[in-house]
Amino acid sequence: MSERTIGQRSALSSGYDAILLDLDGTVYRGGSALPGAPEAVIRLRHDGTALVFVTNNASRSPEQVAEHLTALGVVAAAPEVATSAQAAAVVLADRLAPCARVLVVGTSALADEVTTAGLAPVRRADDDPAAVVQGHSPDTGWRELAEACIAIRADRLWVACNVDPTLPTEHGELPGNGAMVAALRAATGREPVVAGKPARPLVDASVAKAGARRALMVGDRLDTDVAGAVAAGLDSLLVLSGITDPATLLAAPAGHRPTYLAADLGGLAVGTEEVRIRDRGGWTCEVTDGELVLQARGGGDPVDALRALCACWWADSEGTVRVIGSGSGAQQAVRALGLDAGR
Secondary structure, three states: OOOOOOOHHHEHHHHOOEEEEEOEOOOEEOOEEOOOHHHHHHHHHHOOOEEEEEEOOOOOOHHHHHHHHHHOOOOOOHHHEEEHHHHHHHHHHHHOOOOOEEEEEOOHHHHHHHHHOOOEEEOOHHHOOOEEEEOOOOOOOHHHHHHHHHHHHOOOEEEEOOOOOEEEEOOEEEEOHHHHHHHHHHHHOOOOEEOOOOOHHHHHHHHHHHOOOOEEEEEOOHHHHHHHHHHHOOEEEEEOOOOOOHHHHHOOOHHHOOOEEEOOHHHHHOEHHHHEOOOOOOEEEEEEOOEEEEEEOOOOOHHHHHHHHHHHHHHHOOOOOEEEEEOHHHHHHHHHOOOOOOO
């Protein structure tokens, strides 16, 4: 899947004063930068576009995130990074008295953000915390969850940095903070206040960090990146380099539908109307007997076919749908997208 690059005056990114870039599945996967990501960031910096690297992962400090990005060839500085740990600390500070104790389920980076917010991090329910904050840590186990469970059952404020059920890695999708949140939800019957995407605290903080009037959210997840953009009234670009596949996108509910679609971050250098999800000249679609039928009219890019399919299906329908390619060109596109009816 490839997209045509054009002059920077017509590029999608030129219509926005800031680009909010998700990380996992968008800029990198585990210890590797995704194809085209370093080049995309270089182009944005050359154009003078403000950048904020926005991550729901609360396990690392902004300095650690910036170091990781730079080591992967994506040059970044700590002030350009917005984390869900920072957003969670702000939520806590807004609701608690200064110096209040907060039980931290997560890494030392999350505890440091709690301290920076003027609060006192603790690790045990016996320390009488006023709140619990929960963020991703590969070291979280039963004992940590049990301490949080005691405090939450005692009716303490519970803030989750994010509720992503999975975390993309080079080994595939692994349990994310949302999986651990689900364990405490099941054990307590309580619901946390969420700080990360799609909730507003992290999105609003990212826009403010960029000083943006018109920001574009870029990410790979419908339920966090795109839904967070919709909630904040921002346009969004979904990239297919991470967790969302074409079938999931096609079935997206109204609040999870992106403005633009691209294979990867190279889409930021493509013309706005080329990546917008709308009717496409090279493809025609129609809903017939509950099935979505695609025909090629000179189009060859499967991603462009997916834009056309989404525009057609979302106009009057929602949910899953069987996709049929009419003609060899359309059939090839449907197969390339993994939407072939024989699956």
